[in-house]
Amino acid sequence: MSRVLPAEGDLRRVIGDGDAIPDREVEGLGADELLQLYRNLVLLRTYDERSVVYHRQGRIGTYAIFWNHEAMQAGSVFALDDRDWIFPAYRESAIGLLRGMPVSTVLSWWRGHPAGWWNPKDYNLASICVPIATQIPHAVGFAWGSRLNREDTVALTLFGDGATSEGAFHEGATFAGVMKAPVILLCNNNQWAISTPLSKQTAAPTLADKAIGYGIPGVRVDGCDVLAVYEATRDAVLRARAGDGPTFIEAVSYRAAPHATADDPSLYIDPQRVEEQRENECIGRFERYLKRLGVLGDEQAAAVKAEALELMRAGISAAEAEPPADPSLVFEHAYADPPPPLLADRDELLRILGDA
Amino acid sequence: MSRVLPAEGDLRRVIGDGDAIPDREVEGLGADELLQLYRNLVLLRTYDERSVVYHRQGRIGTYAIFWNHEAMQAGSVFALDDRDWIFPAYRESAIGLLRGMPVSTVLSWWRGHPAGWWNPKDYNLASICVPIATQIPHAVGFAWGSRLNREDTVALTLFGDGATSEGAFHEGATFAGVMKAPVILLCNNNQWAISTPLSKQTAAPTLADKAIGYGIPGVRVDGCDVLAVYEATRDAVLRARAGDGPTFIEAVSYRAAPHATADDPSLYIDPQRVEEQRENECIGRFERYLKRLGVLGDEQAAAVKAEALELMRAGISAAEAEPPADPSLVFEHAYADPPPPLLADRDELLRILGDA
Amino acid sequence: MPELLLVEAVNDALHVEMQRDESVMILGEDVGTLGGVFRATAGLQERFGAHRCVDTPLAEAGIVGTAVGLCMAGWRPVCEMQYDAFSYPALDQLINHVGRYRWRTRGRMSFPLTIRMPYGGGVRAPELHDDSPETYYVHTPGVKVAIPSTPADAKGLLAAAIRDPDPVVVLEPKLHYRTTKEDVPEGEHVVPLGKARIAREGSDLTMVCYGAMVHVSLAAAETLADEVSCEVLDLRSLKPLDEDALLASVAKTGRVVVVQEAPRVCGFAAEVAAVLAEKAIFDLHGPVVRVTGYDVPYPYWQIEDAYMPSVVRVVDAVRRVLAA
């Protein structure tokens, strides 16, 4: 086995700035793929922006915004096959859209309606994980298990910079290294965990530097460069399928929106820095790249946006058209084989609600 | 702040092999200090060897052997001032002897007698920690707290190679880095966690490589070279006192004895390797070094051993002379201000035991 | 006396106690610059400095674990867990160290740390923002547990917890952080642990409850006012439990309903029922009925009201006890 090297210091990039930094191209991505990637990005962006509006309108509950993180979600998932599994955090709540999940499903989740809870096997997508970093061992266990099954399925898990401080990250990464699990640990380093900046989160020079402690190669990419994320993930997928084990990818971005709809970042964030980030956000960068390449025109961009908006309109309608959830669902699905008192509880509750 | 570098790959050494590898000397350690260090080593060794015998004789319970790890305990503690605190694992159960703790106290702990539970403030020594790695955050919190108190007290915590897989290690180390806690994380890499070899514990190239993930300098020393451990710890203490924060020291040794008296390593270990280690064990190495230096003679060595044995004889007698523990101690010390039912419980139990 | 919301009363207690005792410090995720996601720690970092109100890494076991060490260095840490269900990573430190360390030193060192957190449901939140974890805490030896239901008690019990020489977990009903303002004594205000409060006097039946369930019980008692005279006993602290108050009330009424938001099996209502089954068996004129959360995961919020013990469920339980 070759010695694992310390993580790279520099951020990998593909997309230039149209000026001093030149654009690169990624092997294997033709115009069709680039446009598909663009549609994916716009779908996520539209979902995110509309969700904030729906929240304001009282149509969904608290919502965790992922504006400017679409590149990392769309880029990494684009490098997977459909049979590969994704283990998201709450920040990636809509990542299922990239796997054909209906918009209404994701909206239902944020509406606290049972229609928002899917069968992971339908999309090879684990449930939204709310407690920080705890999905990481799941992804590792799944990948390890697939390897034991002699499948070449790969697992991708996404988590934040703050997540790297949790014991669950550490133990998951340790298992990943030891079991040579075909898993990709994709850290969305958006430099904030709610109000906590990275400097208070860790004294590590970079998050990718943590990888060596698990015997895992660590790479750093510009997380707002969808092609750089794609490329790094694709390399990691190849490694994983070849039986060479996990990869840790630190995708560096910046949280240019509130943590969630309930958050007021003016209490802690530098508005100047946010402004800069918003101007240079990830989809605009890709759009300009595509235009420089001549792959995308204004009209086409407008059509993509219109299509996404239409999907959202239909999605929120469908979500709102879900019949009210049946209270007896409280008692369902917790056990395959429920302890008898639960059935009595259900009957009692239904009697009381019937009476009331 | 200077950039934290990846950990050193090579093991630091001071003691040579009397042949190809030359001896070095450590600044500031004269003959008196070297002899004191020798006495400390022999005290620990004698304690350990006698404890195994006492266990066989049924005079103490299960016992965790630390044979060949004396160098790392004595070497690191020698670099501390008495005001500095030590946070040991169960493997360092007798480390208090280096702080003047009576032998009978440690033996009482292994006898399950309350006389074995001391006041940490009497020796600046935390209690023996049984759950792996969980003392690490305590040491970090203590060190951080001392720094907040504007004291220049340092904390040293010892733990094993297996401990580095636990979330508690990770979270403790993360806090240490961020809070710049004056703490020394001394990992006894004896290459086994009971029957689990290091290769199944982590895929990291070295344990010291984990340090960079916490923004902590990591060094590797020969853990059976008492002077190398001393020197590395002394450097770390200086850093800590100067406000430069924590250091991670990987002290590489080998477990040349069973994990504990209940363990049968023949089921998993390579006996050849153990034999080699036993021949080259840490105290013999130091003894030969001292003899090469002309600091120690055979007679003096014998006297040191005799003194240690005498201490042990007195210690076990004292431990065995402890009056039987009072059952009502069950109810003591859990709370400063116990909930009333506990007092009723005590009275009831005493009544029943009186009746019986 | 100023009128304060429950969360403001928490904040007030922290101000007063940090002012009073220089060794009190706050640690937690987002407690500093932001002042906490519920703003319970707002203003503390500005007033007392970043070293006494510390934004920590995102690591709950690290927070509670370092707090143990901070105690050994003479500090009196108050740890915030951001939400109930995010306190579980710290259970290991809590059970194996926080509750045991004093004993381990044979009483010669104190571990006066406080862990406080918002708890409970009804707030239309995503998964795992709704747990009532008191059983995990109260079952743990060496640890005390308090749960206020009113702003004044939120201040007074938290102050008592901070001053207590033993570790105390304080669960704050987040549903009521901002529901009603109430007079809260200014300055130092301590509500001793282990003293229950009769929230409503009555003679026919005792509702035993704590935290958010006090409000449900009071509403149920009011609904039933024409039918039956219910006493509402707000336990305030689960450990130590005010057994005297509990037994006195039941001796008077002879009938009991216990209301708890947590899942039923081994919830604190079981403990209350067990105390009564042992110490008040001959006072009881009917079954001790528990109205609790169910032994299933806390549900999607659109149907959370069906899960939470509600006024109708408590009323129904009372009628069943009376009919028995």
Added chain:
Amino acid sequence: MPELLLVEAVNDALHVEMQRDESVMILGEDVGTLGGVFRATAGLQERFGAHRCVDTPLAEAGIVGTAVGLCMAGWRPVCEMQYDAFSYPALDQLINHVGRYRWRTRGRMSFPLTIRMPYGGGVRAPELHDDSPETYYVHTPGVKVAIPSTPADAKGLLAAAIRDPDPVVVLEPKLHYRTTKEDVPEGEHVVPLGKARIAREGSDLTMVCYGAMVHVSLAAAETLADEVSCEVLDLRSLKPLDEDALLASVAKTGRVVVVQEAPRVCGFAAEVAAVLAEKAIFDLHGPVVRVTGYDVPYPYWQIEDAYMPSVVRVVDAVRRVLAA
């Protein structure tokens, strides 16, 4: 039928179930080459390979967390926690995921994992090798709990746990790993969860117990044989609880002592008492007395016998119930 020690019966169950079902795998610290520190997994790695009996890193949350993922990949993991008190780092995964994930998929994925561990005191061990943590497990929604007291049940309940579609925690009384041999059915042997066992028939008083406390209760019943006829009910599984058996026995005897090794507050004895106070109140002729561990850290082993519920304590409790 071969005579086996309790730990041998556990080992036998693992052999049979791994043979029967290729998706069963074992993970834990030292379970492979060594065969476990109690040798409960001895021979499995040799027989079924290192990929089905895996020595893991020293990380309990990692063990249970990866087991969740292994379930998703179609495996049926059996996780060993080396000792009771070392299972606490995994509580977070257990509470927030193991018990909730099936629900989260709306029943469309199964998480049939088993967590087994030695539990309980009386073995003259260093600190934290003696806990009885069943409350933490049984209070957790979505999780079932079984605790055998005999070799045959140790085999049968573990087999049932492994085959169960839901997550099950099995606590094995380490004190009795090697105390007595007993006939254990060869080959497949399943003791269904949720069926209690009358360990001794009696007519005047019911002792409710499980695990190591069954032996204490039986000895106490024998001691009292001339005085009073005690029925000893071995619950075997705490969730699901065999309420029918419990209520039937108490309907017959009218008097109850519940014996539990864990600390008292919110222990499972409280749950038993609460069920009785609700469902059998008019059958009870006296107080329900709990004989339990105390609400303090498990003590230094030289005085552990004073902490553990003992025959004299159970006898005393029975006499108190009879005298009431």
